[in-house]
Amino acid sequence: MTDGADRPSRAEARPLRADARRNRERILAAAVRVFTTQGLDARMEHIAKEAGVGSATLYRNFPTREVLVEAVYRNEVAQLCDAAPELLARESPAEALRAWTRLFLDYVTAKYGMIDALRAIAATGGNPYGHSREMIQGAIASLLDACVAAGVIRTDIGPADVAAALEGIALTSAGAEHREQAERLLDLTLDGLTVRR
Known part of the structure; x- marks a missing residue:
């Protein structure tokens, strides 16, 4: 249901x-x-x-504006999640994961531009977020699974851990003025996932 x-x-x-x-x-x-x-x-x-x-x-x-905001948000989530298999089809797993984290920053920047409107929709009983968290973690899981299969990242970090790290970076560094810092933090996070040979 x-x-x-x-x-x-x-x-x-x-x-x-x-x-x-x-x-x-x-x-x-x-x-x-x-x-x-x-x-x-x-x-x-x-x-x-x-x-x-x-x-x-x-x-x-x-x-209405609310219908548009909700449609934009759902479309952004769908595009973000659809990008995971597309990136894996044309990039190495590690590069696909790295590229997807940049798309995640774009998604969060767009989301924050609409955050007040999304909150207003939620306050009236709407649910603009739906299953977005599960969808995003599913996309992350597919990227991590490919990286683990390729032997390039650790096996003790799960999608929820990576999602939390990405959300933390986005919360502190979302916005065009912080983009360079956000990308440095993403690289630091991804380096922490890398298997040391």
């Missing part, structure tokens, strides 16, 4: 035409950029303009 937050909206339940799907993807991408820089001050009309669509198209897809 799933909660209501995990059920797709009517707009998501039926397949979209190719042009409608492109518009939706452009709106979500534009909303990430705008929310990241402007937070709750972001105006829906600005997001529509940034996406290159009319306000009517924006509101047809996302009738």
Whole structure:
């Protein structure tokens, strides 16, 4: 049994035409950029303009700011998690893990741009987070399993440990102005996972 937050909206339940799907993807991408820089001050009309669509198209897809924020957040989580197998398909396990941690920073930066809106949704009984923690730990687990199989990282560290470390780095170093520091801390964390030969 799933909660209501995990059920797709009517707009998501039926397949979209190719042009409608492109518009939706452009709106979500534009909303990430705008929310990241402007937070709750972001105006829906600005997001529509940034996406290159009319306000009517924006509101047809996302009738309220809350619906848009939740869709953006869920889309960011899905993209982050989908990146794990894609990276493993084209990179060595260690490089895939390293690249994915950078994507995690991007995800957290976008999330913090929307944090007040996400909290407001949660305060009204919504559940924008759904199963995001489990999904992210699942992605981390797949990366760690590949690294362990390749013999490049320790076997005594689990996905929850890595997730906690990444969240800690993100909490203290999220934001473009701290990006270099965050990447140094990520490298330090990943070096700590490396098997010493």
